[in-house]
Amino acid sequence: MSKFINALLRLILFAMLIAGLIAIWEQVRSSSLLSRFRRSETTERTVLKEVTSLGKLELVKYTFKDIVEHEQINTFLPNANAILIVEGEATGCIDLTRIKPEDIQADADSVTIRLPQPELCGWKINHDRSRVYDTRFSFLNESQLVSDAYRQAERQIRQAALNGGILTQTRRNADQMLRPLLARVSGKKVGLVFDDRQ
Structure with missing residues (x-):
């Protein structure tokens, strides 16, 4: 023992x-x-891929904060879901490259400029300020579930900006910012109209 x-x-x-x-x-x-x-040690070889000329004048930016719940419906397993706390932004702009010479009419004391319609030129999720709050039953493919949830959140940012009147605000800001600037430069009375032919 x-x-x-x-x-x-x-x-x-x-x-x-x-x-x-x-x-x-x-x-x-x-x-x-x-x-x-x-x-x-890190070695990088950055290559310039493309140069693009931009002419979009950004006039307003909306910032959103949202709680997004995304559910994945499964046939045999419990439904997986992800809850995200998301911050995103959308920008309204006017594409100045679409202004043609015939869109500018001038006489002795006034100038009238026909501007293109305002557009939503960008919307995105700010990933640095967003996070996954919770996931459930996502043990098989959590990364795909979270990725799908972020894509859905990005679509919601776009729709929220449109519903929130970003295009109307862009039009208003164009008038408030461009009219005084152009009047000062030209020394004439400036009229801005938006092209309804588009």
């Missing part, structure tokens, strides 16, 4: 020794001791 107890004690001591060595190794690995022997 004493041989059994001695063997059991040796086994326990051996297990404690191994556990202690593992704990010490984890401490050393996570501390800055090993960082003296480690370094990282």
Whole structure:
């Protein structure tokens, strides 16, 4: 019986020794001791792919904060869902490259400029200020579920901007910003009209 107890004690001591060595190794690995022997290097080769001329005058930006719940309907498994806290933005602009010479009419004391219709020139999720709040039953493909939820949130940002009157606000801002500027530059009375032919 004493041989059994001695063997059991040796086994326990051996297990404690191994556990202690593992704990010490984890401490050393996570501390800055090993960082003296480690370094990282990054090599980049950035190539310019394309140059695009832009002529869109951004006149208003809407910022949204939303809680988005996205559910994936499954046939056999429980439905997976993701809850996101999302911040996004949408920008209203006017494309000045679409103004043609015939859109500018001038007489002795006035200038009338026909501007293109305001447009929603961009909308996006600000991923630095957004986060996944919770996911449920997403054990099979959580990354796809979250990706789908973000895509849905981006569509909602676009629709919320349109419903919130971003195009009307863009038109108003164009009038408030461009009319005084153009009047000052030209020294004439300036009229702005929006092209209804589009």
